[in-house]
Amino acid sequence: xxxxxxxxxxxxxxxxxxxxxxxxxxxxxxxxxxxxxxxxxxxxxxxxxxxxxxxxxxxxxxxxxxxxxxxxxxxxxxxxxxxxxxxxxxxxxxxxxxxxxxxxxxxxxxxxxxxxxxxxxxxxxxxxxxxxxxxxxxxxxxxxxxxxxxxxxxxxxxxxxxxxxxxxxxxxxxxxxxxxxxxxxxxxxxxxxxxxxxxxxxxxxxxxxxxxxxxxxxxxxxxxxxxxxxxxxxxxxxxxxxxxxxxxxxxxxxxxxxxxxxxxxxxxxxxxxxxxxxxxxxxxxxxxxxxxxxxxxxxxxxxxxxxxxxxx
Amino acid sequence: xxxxxxxxxxxxxxxxxxxxxxxxxxxxxxxxxxxxxxxxxxxxxxxxxxxxxxxxxxxxxxxxxxxxxxxxxxxxxxxxxxxxxxxxxxxxxxxxxxxxxxxxxxxxxxxxxxxxxxxxxxxxxxxxxxxxxxxxxxxxxxxxxxxxxxxxxxxxxxxxxxxxxxxxxxxxxxxxxxxxxxxxxxxxxxxxxxxxxxxxxxxxxxxxxxxxxxxxxxxxxxxxxxxxxxxxxxxxxxxxxxxxxxxxxxxxxxxxxxxxxxxxxxxxxxxxxxxxxxxxxxxxxxxxxxxxxxxx
Numbered sequence: 194x195x196x197x198x199x200x201x202x203x204x205x206x207x208x209x210x211x212x213x214x215x216x217x218x219x220x221x222x223x224x225x226x227x228x229x230x231x232x233x234x235x236x237x238x239x240x241x242x243x244x245x246x247x248x249x250x251x252x253x254x255x256x257x258x259x260x261x262x263x264x265x266x267x268x269x270x271x272x273x274x275x276x277x278x279x280x281x282x283x284x285x286x287x288x289x290x291x292x293x294x295x296x297x298x299x300x301x302x303x304x305x306x307x308x309x310x311x312x313x314x315x316x317x318x319x320x321x322x323x324x325x326x327x328x329x330x331x332x333x334x335x336x337x338x339x340x341x342x343x344x345x346x347x348x349x350x351x352x353x354x355x356x357x358x359x360x361x362x363x364x365x366x367x368x369x370x371x372x373x374x375x376x377x378x379x380x381x382x383x384x385x386x387x388x389x390x391x392x393x394x395x396x397x398x399x400x401x402x403x404x405x406x407x408x409x410x411x412x413x414x415x416x417x418x419x420x421x422x423x424x425x426x427x428x429x430x431x432x433x434x435x436x437x438x439x440x441x442x443x444x445x446x447x448x449x450x451x452x453x454x455x456x457x458x459x460x461x462x463x464x465x466x467x468x469x470x471x472x473x474x475x476x477x478x479x480x481x482x483x484x485x486x487x488x489x490x491x492x493x494x495x496x497x498x499x500x501x502x503x504x505x
Numbered sequence: 506x507x508x509x510x511x512x513x514x515x516x517x518x519x520x521x522x523x524x525x526x527x528x529x530x531x532x533x534x535x536x537x538x539x540x541x542x543x544x545x546x547x548x549x550x551x552x553x554x555x556x557x558x559x560x561x562x563x564x565x566x567x568x569x570x571x572x573x574x575x576x577x578x579x580x581x582x583x584x585x586x587x588x589x590x591x592x593x594x595x596x597x598x599x600x601x602x603x604x605x606x607x608x609x610x611x612x613x614x615x616x617x618x619x620x621x622x623x624x625x626x627x628x629x630x631x632x633x634x635x636x637x638x639x640x641x642x643x644x645x646x647x648x649x650x651x652x653x654x655x656x657x658x659x660x661x662x663x664x665x666x667x668x669x670x671x672x673x674x675x676x677x678x679x680x681x682x683x684x685x686x687x688x689x690x691x692x693x694x695x696x697x698x699x700x701x702x703x704x705x706x707x708x709x710x711x712x713x714x715x716x717x718x719x720x721x722x723x724x725x726x727x728x729x730x731x732x733x734x735x736x737x738x739x740x741x742x743x744x745x746x747x748x749x750x751x752x753x754x755x756x757x758x759x760x761x762x763x764x765x766x767x768x769x770x771x772x773x774x775x776x777x778x779x780x781x782x783x784x785x786x787x788x789x790x791x792x793x794x795x796x797x798x799x800x801x
Contacts, residue, residue: 215695217697218695218696218697221697222607222611222697224603225603225604225606225607225611226607226611226612228599228600228601228603228604228607229603229604229607229608229612229622229671230622231600231604231664231667232604232622232625232626232629232667232668232671233621233622233625235629235640235664235667236625236628236629238640238644239632239636239637239639239640241643241644242639242640242642242643242644242648243636243639243643245643246643296537297537297538297540297541298537298541300533300534300536300537300538301534301537301538301541303534304531304534304535304537304538305538308531308534308535317538317542319791320542320545321538321541321542323545323787324541324544324545326718326721326722326725326783326787327545327548327725327780328724328725328726328727328754328779328783329725329726329727329728330725330727330754330755330757330758330761330776331548331552331725331757331776331779331780332548333758333761334552334757334761334769334772334773334776335548335551335552337761338551338555338761338769338773339547339548339551366541366544369541370541373541397527398527398531399526399527399530399531420631423631423633424631424633426633427632427633427634427635427636428633429633429634429635429727429728429731430727430728430754430758433728433731434758434761434762454633454635454728457635457638457639457732458635458638458728458731458732461638461639461642461731461732462731462732462736467647475639476639476643479635479636479639482633482635482636483632483633483636486631486632486633486636487628487632490627490628490631490632491628493631494624494627494628
């Protein structure tokens, strides 16, 4: 009878509601909630599918060798399990991508947010988004058959057919829309009062953009850049097609090198027998990639939330 | 000077200290944007020029081959893409909409588990697609035992784009003003009746646009499917959800991996087909948004 009592109490929100529960409504709510819990299940599924083979892998291979050896060759005889060449290749290609994407993306964002007329922005923004919608296998093809021959003909140093430079450059162009679009959002959220205050003090448009708007939107921009880096580090097809399939511990950007994602794709597409150490290697590298990108996404999300608190 | 308050006209009030530097800065900004667009145009022009000689009926009438680029086609890949994407849509669109409704209309945002779900969806959207391939391989193909089939590919791609569908649907639902809901509730409708008869119809354009964009992401995705058995040359169309399959991006990848020039032309031609499908889908999405979008 407790429900009936509270229903008659005046002023409480339930006072107008029916006291008999609607089971149909409750069932619908439960089904909808289940659908949203699927996202949790996905995360759990990813962690479980990575964890079990990874634990098995570290039962066979010492963690010290995995994290400190510079020799990678799980399919060779005898096998080597030093992951550093894959990590360095991932860092180098992502680094090249960042060198391309951050200045170009930021400049594009400043232009769109501070300089472009609304009509111009309405045209350029969607066109830039098209770049984000191109399938990565298409970028890979472009890197291998157009960018690499072009670079080989103009670069003063030796370049292999498969190389980190071409793959990194194209990954960079792929992530420009992420940097540009999220940074532009951050800059557009900077209150106009700050700009007007800057102009009132006699600052020019360039000074206002660089010294007022950019710092005010800084955390949002950093979040955009981190998200772009994480996308670049996890990018598979471009580095798989144009970067080469040779684990290579080197700083030579003209050389072929295999990133973590490219290794996973290469080993996963081959006929590696289930249950072997080679098979578990795929998951161990996957776990490392997952942890790295997860950490970056987490920092990015934290920054975005912090930044939102400032202006909303 | 009625527009004085906008930043763009306020520049007229700015000091005229170093106009050359100012102009150079603006040119540099514009050049950066232009460079990104030139890259896009170069990519499209190159692919079109490379693939042009092979864009003909052979491409969709013939089956893939790694022996003779002259008679090779991509029919099984095109059919495979249609199968996989249709099934992905069947699976992911209702689930995504349901999750979005729960999060927007039912979830109590102060509860830790609802905040968890939200954070989790944001994070899922940023996980590399190859990791979803590992999920598909470890859980869907092996543990559940669906093997390398159309349904495994669809479920994996479905999970991959689910966050996109959820995020887009939530935005569309959020854009429906509360007064619509309050009016419906005041007339005695239950919460679900309000959602089903008022909120959903009003937000369908936004949901449809977001879903199409999510599916076009799934169509172009190759990395997870590489791990799910799509790489072998399949010379037949799928005949059911448990059939072996290949899809366009994977077929393109296969041809790129061949060393003979003829196959690269073929890859470019298939890329043009893939881009044409994506362009069509995106145009429909933009048209839907412009045609049906309501402003309250």
